[in-house]
Amino acid sequence: xxxxxxxxxxxxxxxxxxxxxxxxxxxxxxxxxxxxxxxxxxxxxxxxxxxxxxxxxxxxxxxxxxxxxxxxxxxxxxxxxxxxxxxxxxxxxxxxxxxxxxxxxxxxxxxxxxxxxxxxxxxxxxxxxxxxxxxxxxxxxxxxxxxxxxxxxxxxxxxxxxxxxxxxxxxxxxxxxxxxxxxxxxxxxxxxxxxxxxxxxxxxxxxxxxxxxxxxxxxxxxxxxxxxxxxxxxxxxx
Amino acid sequence: xxxxxxxxxxxxxxxxxxxxxxxxxxxxxxxxxxxxxxxxxxxxxxxxxxxxxxxxxxxxxxxxxxxxxxxxxxxxxxxxxxxxxxxxxxxxxxxxxxxxxxxxxxxxxxxxxxxxxxxxxxxxxxxxxxxxxxxxxxxxxxxxxxxxxxxxxxxxxxxxxxxxxxxxxxxxxxxxxxxxxxxxxxxxxxxxxxxxxxxxxxxxxxxxxxxxxxxxxxxxxxxxxxxxxxxxxxxxxx
DNA sequence: CGCAGTCTTGAATCTCCTCAAAAGGCGTGG
DNA sequence: CCACGCCTTTTGAGGAGATTCAAGACTGCG
Numbered sequence: 138x139x140x141x142x143x144x145x146x147x148x149x150x151x152x153x154x155x156x157x158x159x160x161x162x163x164x165x166x167x168x169x170x171x172x173x174x175x176x177x178x179x180x181x182x183x184x185x186x187x188x189x190x191x192x193x194x195x196x197x198x199x200x201x202x203x204x205x206x207x208x209x210x211x212x213x214x215x216x217x218x219x220x221x222x223x224x225x226x227x228x229x230x231x232x233x234x235x236x237x238x239x240x241x242x243x244x245x246x247x248x249x250x251x252x253x254x255x256x257x258x259x260x261x262x263x264x265x266x267x268x269x270x271x272x273x274x275x276x277x278x279x280x281x282x283x284x285x286x287x288x289x290x291x292x293x294x295x296x297x298x299x300x301x302x303x304x305x306x307x308x309x310x311x312x313x314x315x316x317x318x319x320x321x322x323x324x325x326x327x328x329x330x331x332x333x334x335x336x337x338x339x340x341x342x343x344x345x346x347x348x349x350x351x352x353x354x355x356x357x358x359x360x361x362x363x364x365x366x367x368x369x370x371x372x373x374x375x
Numbered sequence: 376x377x378x379x380x381x382x383x384x385x386x387x388x389x390x391x392x393x394x395x396x397x398x399x400x401x402x403x404x405x406x407x408x409x410x411x412x413x414x415x416x417x418x419x420x421x422x423x424x425x426x427x428x429x430x431x432x433x434x435x436x437x438x439x440x441x442x443x444x445x446x447x448x449x450x451x452x453x454x455x456x457x458x459x460x461x462x463x464x465x466x467x468x469x470x471x472x473x474x475x476x477x478x479x480x481x482x483x484x485x486x487x488x489x490x491x492x493x494x495x496x497x498x499x500x501x502x503x504x505x506x507x508x509x510x511x512x513x514x515x516x517x518x519x520x521x522x523x524x525x526x527x528x529x530x531x532x533x534x535x536x537x538x539x540x541x542x543x544x545x546x547x548x549x550x551x552x553x554x555x556x557x558x559x560x561x562x563x564x565x566x567x568x569x570x571x572x573x574x575x576x577x578x579x580x581x582x583x584x585x586x587x588x589x590x591x592x593x594x595x596x597x598x599x600x601x602x603x604x605x606x607x608x609x610x611x612x613x
Numbered sequence: 614c615g616c617a618g619t620c621t622t623g624a625a626t627c628t629c630c631t632c633a634a635a636a637g638g639c640g641t642g643g
Numbered sequence: 644c645c646a647c648g649c650c651t652t653t654t655g656a657g658g659a660g661a662t663t664c665a666a667g668a669c670t671g672c673g
Binding site for chain 4: 544545546556557560561563564577
């Protein structure tokens with residue numbers, strides 16, 4: 138039935154809200170719980186169904202022959218994963234924490250298109266980050282992105298400093314941002330020193346100065362190119 | 376009718392095989408010929424039709440506020456451009472040479488999905504290039520990609536060295552590969568010195584040693600990540 | 614308590630960038 | 644035809660940012 142290792146398919150450790158045991162023969166579309174650092178195989182399963190991340194975090198990545206790794210995206214709750222949208226490129230996926238995957242009904246074409254557009258937009262933003270941002274800007278951008286998607290319900294609703302759990306290690310961040318783990322660590326330390334963020338545990342980050350951090354992130358790609366703007370052409374059918 | 380500048384909509388200079396004049400009131404789906412370095416507006420035209428590149432070359436790019444630019448893809452003959460697939464992200468487009476755009480009938484959803492997947496695959500490959508390849512590897516990768524897509528019918532079919540016209544300037548290459556124009560120029564000079572490529576005009580490149588160049592390009596992303604491979608999980612519904 | 618893992622920090626190195634000048638191509642005009 | 648200006652490309656020298664190498668600190672776990 139499985140032509141790949143099935144280890145880790147169902148994690149030995151279950152969180153409280155686990156929906157119930159999953160057996161091979163079961164048909165009901167219950168969530169699968171996957172342990173941290175589990176490789177998810179995207180290729181060679183054209184007949185597999187798609188999944189949606191219920192909870193947790195997954196890294197999509199490509200590897201170069203000599204071990205260099207580039208994380209292409211960090212998937213959070215809501216993200217889709219599967220042959221319709223995920224097995225597109227020559228890439229692997231790995232869970233970064235306990236992750237719940239919910240099987241979803243076959244997607245309609247428009248839904249697939251929408252999901253693909255979302256992934257493409259993020260991929261393009263990553264390319265701009267990788268090609269044209271400095272280390273500081275990269276790390277700031279990453280923190281803002283992660284904070285928005287993995288924000289924790291703040292226990293003290295008064296001050297509203299965003300806190301989130303950084304499922305990525307320094308190495309993961311480095312592989313995502315095209316840096317080394319030392320550079321990432323140095324940037325984070327610097328941000329901490331300068332009061333942009335705070336953390337006592339290395340993996341629980343609090344945004345202390347959201348405005349300054351966003352400024353440092355060098356903003357999203359600007360829509361009005363500063364370069365010489367010669368002729369313009371409206372993309373319109375005759 | 377046009378709420379943007381129409382300059383450059385129809386180039387004043389026509390190549391021999393131009394299909395005929397294009398008038399504003401014309402309905403027939405004839406090719407549009409666009410002059411080099413013409414900005415093509417992708418946003419704000421949701422009702423516009425899609426186009427297919429008949430001939431020529433277009434750069435898709437994003438700009439950062441301070442003028443930094445990242446080229447996200449180089450489109451060649453066959454590539455689609457338009458609201459269905461092109462106006463996705465916050466990006467602009469610019470022709471790099473005389474370019475013919477052919478209006479196409481509204482795409483079916485599966486066709487849009489296929490086009491998006493193709494774009495996503497290329498975008499992810501670019502991210503890996505930007506994040507994890509050295510300058511030399513980047514330039515070598517770019518040359519191989521361009522050679523495959525813009526190869527010229529070789530006049531001497533005997534030796535079969537691939538020659539292609541490099542529609543990109545050194546600056547364009549730099550903005551695509553996350554480098555500076557000087558670094559690009561130095562890499563090209565080095566490749567020339569080492570016999571990997573030849574060129575007398577800076578924009579007509581001949582691949583002299585395809586094998587060595589591909590080796591230098593550090594290959595396509597490897598499918599078997601070298602990193603610690605812990606558990607694996609087959610993406611399959613119960 | 615001690616070990617293994619990750620993270621932090623420092624010093625030296627290197628790749629790539631910045632600044633600068635010179636070379637080459639191309640069109641214009643004398 | 645050649646001189647001139649403009650633009651892109653090439654090449655060099657120096658410098659900055661990120662990497663590499665290495666040591667030490669912190670955390671969790673047996």
